[in-house]
Amino acid sequence: xxxxxxxxxxxxxxxxxxxxxxxxxxxxxxxxLMEKDESDGYFRATVDxxxxxxxxxxxxxxxxxFEQEPEPAVPNYDDDEYKExxxxxxxxxxxxxxxxxxxxxxxxxxxxxxxxxxxxxxTFVDPYATDVDExxxxxxxxxxxxxxxxxxxxxxxEYEWKYDDCCLPPDEELVIYEIHVGDFSGGxxxxxxxxxxxxxxxxIEYLKELGVNAIELMPIKExxxxxxxxxxxxxxxxxxxxxxxxxDHVFLSRGYNPRYYFAIETSYGTTADLKEMIDELHKNxxxxxLDGVYNHSDSSSPLTQIDHxxxxxxxxxxxxxxxxxxxxxxxxxPKYNIWPARKFVGDSIRYMVEEFHIDGIRFDAARxxxxxxxxHWVVKEAKKAAGxxxxxxxAEFLPDEPCITNIDGPMDGCWHDSFxxxxxxxxxxxxxxxxxxxxxxxxxxxxxxxxxxxxxYIGNHDHDRMxxxxxxxxxxxxxxxxxxxxxGVVLQMTSIGIPMIWMGEEIGEYKEKTIGIAKxxxxxxxxxEDNSNxxxxxxxxxxxxxxxxxxxxxxxxxxxxxxxxxxxxGKVLAYQRWSETGERVVVVVNLSxxxxxxxxxxxxxxxxxxxxxTFNYDVKVENNDVHLDIxxxxxxxxxxxxxxxxxxxxEPAAAPEPVAEAEKSTDQEQKTSQxxxxxxxxxxxxxxxxxxxx
Numbered sequence: 234x235x236x237x238x239x240x241x242x243x244x245x246x247x248x249x250x251x252x253x254x255x256x257x258x259x260x261x262x263x264x265x266l267m268e269k270d271e272s273d274g275y276f277r278a279t280v281d282x283x284x285x286x287x288x289x290x291x292x293x294x295x296x297x298x299f300e301q302e303p304e305p306a307v308p309n310y311d312d313d314e315y316k317e318x319x320x321x322x323x324x325x326x327x328x329x330x331x332x333x334x335x336x337x338x339x340x341x342x343x344x345x346x347x348x349x350x351x352x353x354x355x356t357f358v359d360p361y362a363t364d365v366d367e368x369x370x371x372x373x374x375x376x377x378x379x380x381x382x383x384x385x386x387x388x389x390x391e392y393e394w395k396y397d398d399c400c401l402p403p404d405e406e407l408v409i410y411e412i413h414v415g416d417f418s419g420g421x422x423x424x425x426x427x428x429x430x431x432x433x434x435x436x437i438e439y440l441k442e443l444g445v446n447a448i449e450l451m452p453i454k455e456x457x458x459x460x461x462x463x464x465x466x467x468x469x470x471x472x473x474x475x476x477x478x479x480x481d482h483v484f485l486s487r488g489y490n491p492r493y494y495f496a497i498e499t500s501y502g503t504t505a506d507l508k509e510m511i512d513e514l515h516k517n518x519x520x521x522x523l524d525g526v527y528n529h530s531d532s533s534s535p536l537t538q539i540d541h542x543x544x545x546x547x548x549x550x551x552x553x554x555x556x557x558x559x560x561x562x563x564x565x566x567p568k569y570n571i572w573p574a575r576k577f578v579g580d581s582i583r584y585m586v587e588e589f590h591i592d593g594i595r596f597d598a599a600r601x602x603x604x605x606x607x608x609h610w611v612v613k614e615a616k617k618a619a620g621x622x623x624x625x626x627x628a629e630f631l632p633d634e635p636c637i638t639n640i641d642g643p644m645d646g647c648w649h650d651s652f653x654x655x656x657x658x659x660x661x662x663x664x665x666x667x668x669x670x671x672x673x674x675x676x677x678x679x680x681x682x683x684x685x686x687x688x689x690y691i692g693n694h695d696h697d698r699m700x701x702x703x704x705x706x707x708x709x710x711x712x713x714x715x716x717x718x719x720x721g722v723v724l725q726m727t728s729i730g731i732p733m734i735w736m737g738e739e740i741g742e743y744k745e746k747t748i749g750i751a752k753x754x755x756x757x758x759x760x761x762e763d764n765s766n767x768x769x770x771x772x773x774x775x776x777x778x779x780x781x782x783x784x785x786x787x788x789x790x791x792x793x794x795x796x797x798x799x800x801x802x803g804k805v806l807a808y809q810r811w812s813e814t815g816e817r818v819v820v821v822v823n824l825s826x827x828x829x830x831x832x833x834x835x836x837x838x839x840x841x842x843x844x845x846x847t848f849n850y851d852v853k854v855e856n857n858d859v860h861l862d863i864x865x866x867x868x869x870x871x872x873x874x875x876x877x878x879x880x881x882x883x884e885p886a887a888a889p890e891p892v893a894e895a896e897k898s899t900d901q902e903q904k905t906s907q908x909x910x911x912x913x914x915x916x917x918x919x920x921x922x923x924x925x926x927x
Contacts, residue, residue: 234281234282234283235281235282235382235385235386236279236280236281236282237279237280237281237282237380237382237385237387238277238278238279239251239253239267239277239278239279239280239289239291239359240275240276240277241267241275241276241277241291241293241359242274242275242276243274243275243276243293243539243540244274244275244543244566244568244569245274245296245540245543246276246293246294246295246296246539246540247294247352248266248269248293248294249266249267249269249276249291249292249293249294250264250265250266250267250291250292250293251264251265251266251267251278251280251289251290251291251292252264252265252289252290252291252292252356253265253280253287253288253289254287254288254289255285255286255287255288256285256286256287256288256379261288261290264292265278265280266278267291273569274569282382283382284382284383284384284385285381285382286379286380286381286382287379287380287381287382288366288377288378288379288380289359289377289378289380290356290357290358290359290375290377290378291356291357291358291359291535292354292355292356292357293354293355293357293538293539294352294353294354295353295354295355295538295539295540296539296540296541296543297355297537297538297539297540297541297542298541298542298547355538355539356375357375357535357538357539358375358376358377358378358493358535359378359535360493360494360495360534360535360536360539360577361495361580362378362379362493362495362496363389363495363496363504363584364378364379364380364381364389364496364499364504365377365378365379365493365496365499366379366499367499389504389588390503390504390505390508391505392504392505392508392509392512394508394512394590395512395516396512396513396515396516397515397590399515399516399518400518401446401515401518401520401592401622401623402446402447402518402520402623403623404623404625404645404646404685404731405683405684405685405731405790405791406446406784406790407446407447407520407625407685407731408444408445408446408447408731408732408733408734408780408783408784409445409447409448409449409522409688409731409732409733409734410440410443410445410447410448410449410733410734410736411448411449411451411690411693411694411733411734411735411736412433412448412449412450412451412736413428413451413694413736414427414428414429414430414432414433414450414451414453414498414501415427415428415500415501415750416428416736416750416751416752416753417432417433417436417736417753418432418752418753419432419435419755422756423752426750427500427501427750428501428752429500429501429502429506430501430502430506430507430509430510431502431506431510433448433510434509434510434513434514437513437514437517437519440517440519441517441519442777443734443739443773443776443777443780444776444777444780444781444784445519445734445780446518446519446520446784447519447520447521447522447592447593447625448514448519448520448521448522449522449523449524449593449595449733450521450522450523450524451524451694452491452498452523452524452525452526452597453497453498453501453507453523454491454492454493454494454496454497454498454525454526490526490529490530490531490532490556490557491526491530491531491534492530492531492533492534492535493534493535494530494534494577494578494581495581495584504588504589507589508589508590511589511590511591512590515590520592520593520623520625521590521591521592521593522591522592522593522594522595522625522627523585523589523591523593523594523595524594524595524597525582525585525594525595525596525597526597526598527560527578527582527596527597527602527611528556528559528560528597528598528599528601528602529555529556529557529558529559529560529598529601530545530557530558530560531557531558532557532558534558536577537558541558542561543564543566543573544560544561544573544574544577545558545559545560545561545574546558546559546560546561550601550603551601554601556598559601560574560578560602561573561574562574562575562578562602562604562606562607563604575607575610575611578611579610579611579614582594582611582614582615582618583614583615583618586615586618586619586624587618591619592619592622592623592624592625593624593625593626593627594615594625594626594627595627595628595629596608596626596627596628596629596644597629598629599628599629599630599637599644599647600628600629600630600631600637605641605642605643608628608643608644609643612626612643612644612645625645625646625685626643626644626645626646627644627645627646627647627648627688628643628644628646628647628648629647629648630644630647630648631648631650632650632651633647633648633649633650633651633679633687634647634680635679635680635681635682635686638681638682638683638686638687639680639681639682639686640682645685645686646685646686646687646688646731647686647687647688648687648688648690648693649673649676649687649688649689649690649730651672651673651679652673652674652676652687652689652690652725652728652730653689653690653691653692653693653696655669655670655672655673656670656673656691656721656724656725657691657699657702659720659721659824660691660699660703660717660718660720660721661699661702661703661706661707661717663826665804665824665825667799667801667804667806667824670724670806670824671796671799671806673689673724673728674724674727674728674729674794674808675728675729675794675796675808676728676729676730677729677792677794681729682792683792684729684730684731684789684790684791684792685731686730687729687730687731688730688731688732688733689725689728689730689731689732689733690725690732690733690734690735691718691721691722691725691738692735692738693733693735694735694746695746696746697745697746698735698737698738698742698743698744699717699718699721699738700714700715700718700741700742700743701743701744701745701746703717703718704743705745711768712768715741715768715771715772716866716867717866718738718741718772719772719775719867719868720822720866720867720868722775722776722779723779723820723822723847723868723870724820724822724868726779726780726782726783726789727783727789727808727810727818727820727870728794729792729794732780732783734776736753737753737754738776739772739773739776739777740753740754740755740757740758740769740772740773741757741768741769741772742754742757757769758770758773778846782846782870782872786812786816786818786872787812787814787816788810788811788812788816788817788818789810789818790812791811791812791813793810793811793812793813794808794809794810795808795809796808797809797819797834797835797836797837797838798821798834798835798836803825803827803829803832804823804824804825805821805822805823805824805825805829805832805834805863806821806822806824807819807820807821807822807834807836808820809838811838815873815875816873817838817839817872817873818870818871818872818873819834819837819838819843819870819871819873820868820869820870820871821834821861821863821868821869821871822867822868822869823863823864823865823866823867823868824866825865825866826865826866827865828862828863828864828865829861829862829863829864830862831860831861831862832860832861832862832863833858833859833860834858834859834860834861835857835858836857837854837857837858837859838857839854839857839873839876840854840855840856840857841853841854841873841874841875841876841878842854842874842875842878842879842880843859843871843872843873843874844871844872844874845861845869845870845871846870846871846872847867847868847869847870848869851874851880852871859871
């Protein structure tokens with residue numbers, strides 16, 4: 234047995250208590266009153282604990298101006314109890330739930346106008362709990378925090394890191410792969426309802442072959458769940474407050490409002506599973522960036538029930554862009570010399586960096602935070618916790634502006650949403666606005682300064698994949714759709730910035746975005762007898778080739794970019810990328826729907842030999858001109874082979890050996906047969922000059 238002290242920061246609440254039991258016990262014991270230290274605002278209770286696992290909750294006299302409403306009564310149609318209920322019983326349950334909510338809302342309306350609030354006790358999970366059981370226990374109708382004691386001390390798990398010393402890529406060389414862990418599973422045939430950290434670990438070889446060197450995980454913090462989120466959106470629409478259903482954010486990204494900021498989503502695996510996944514990724518040179526929601530939390534988050542207005546804004550800053558209680562980073566408490574919201578969120582970020590060794594954070598809804606002072610501080614704290622290794626902080630700041638990343642900006646980068654919309658308009662609507670595209674390709678025209686300032690994508694979790702858009706909006710399918718996507722990928726991978734791939738794009742995943750389960754369909758690239766998925770395999774090969782071309786060429790690691798040819802009538806754009814060490818790449822893009830035969834591209838930066846990557850052949854530039862056949866909505870990528878490169882001399886033909894007359898006759902017949910067969914065209918074949926990636 235050893236003493237363990239439970240702490241709860243609630244500086245202006247009158248009383249608090251602890252509920253504690255062994256994890257194997259069915260019932261909690263008597264509440265343990267906690268003592269308050271007015272000098273620091275903490276409640277404390279010290280208890281002698283043996284090694285083992287314990288469940289605990291806090292109780293407090295709330296200072297919040299509202300009672301937390303129960304989850305809306307959305308029927309679980311798969312539940313046996315619900316199936317057996319009569320219509321009258323179902324109606325009674327619905328009416329009882331409606332009556333309960335009406336009573337709570339009436340109390341909330343009254344309490345908001347009272348000078349002193351009625352003393353109501355709430356039971357809740359420790360805001361700093363690192364493990365949570367949402368199922369509760371026999372007499373805990375709410376979730377419980379889980380505490381593990383070993384050798385008299387609290388532990389998170391017993392994982393030992395193995396690959397902390399592995400070399401990881403710098404920010405400017407990143408190619409990011411965005412992952413939703415729950416859908417990045419073994420595929421449709423996977424018997425598990427949701428994906429896990431182990432699924433991601435098992436796909437490391439796939440990620441390496443694809444060429445990506447960073448993954449960005451969508452929120453993995455403990456959250457209420459997608460079904461409850463849909464119910465809460467409906468509830469807000471009907472009763473509470475406006476919510477933008479037209480926003481792409483609502484149905485996917487905002488379904489992950491964190492309830493607990495220190496506990497990970499248990500359906501994905503344990504903390505040890507997460508650490509092992511990150512450790513193995515590091516071993517293979519792949520960085521891990523976590524998506525964090527720091528503008529708002531879920532309305533059931535424990536701090537909302539302790540003293541709502543101490544940590545959150547009383548009202549949303551903008552009701553049309555509000556997804557939950559919004560952290561108040563402007564509030565400073567002079568009595569305790571503390572910024573409450575900043576401290577809590579900062580503690581959470583430091584915990585994730587130090588405990589899980591992550592390599593970056595993506596800040597969700599950063600524009601809505603509306604506080605650069607806080608963002609500067611928290612980014613500095615995160616990088617301090619990370620130590621000497623590279624740590625990338627990127628913001629979802631919509632619409633994107635350079636103020637978030639430049640000299641006075643708090644972030645390393647931001648999602649380049651204007652790039653997405655420009656490419657979407659080109660790929661989907663055939664809008665070849667060259668001026669708009671140039672600004673996306675060269676982000677300096679928008680005021681950004683460096684490669685790491687923007688993250689370029691043609692899809693992410695907030696949008697349908699481009700193939701889905703083409704099918705839904707334009708009824709464009711098959712090779713034509715894939716061709717348009719390939720054009721977008723070339724522009725994405727060769728523009729200034731860091732490219733990001735939304736999982737499944739590279740294999741032609743076709744599922745629409747949804748709040749439900751949408752597992753990646755890995756059968757799209759599985760071997761099939763009829764080869765019916767060759768178009769998907771070819772797309773994957775195209776992605777792999779482009780990613781590795783980018784990673785292997787220093788021209789893409791700098792902001793060196795110039796536009797060498799702009800044909801507004803023919804809708805052709807050409808630009809070059811180069812490095813200080815001599816690498817050069819020229820990209821020629823036919824934005825039109827017309828095949829261009831022998832098209833002249835002037836102003837090539839260097840004469841000599843270049844390798845055309847897309848169709849895998851070499852071409853010689855003379856007088857700074859090159860002539861190319863460019864199909865409609867197609868790009869050519871010309872890679873400089875160097876001043877001293879020349880095509881290899883053809884090997885001399887071997888002298889023919891004398892043959893008998895009969896053999897000559899047979900040989901002539903075979904040649905005639907081969908010549909006749911070579912004139913027959915396979916309608917499904919790829920042109921002989923095409924690269925295997927095409």
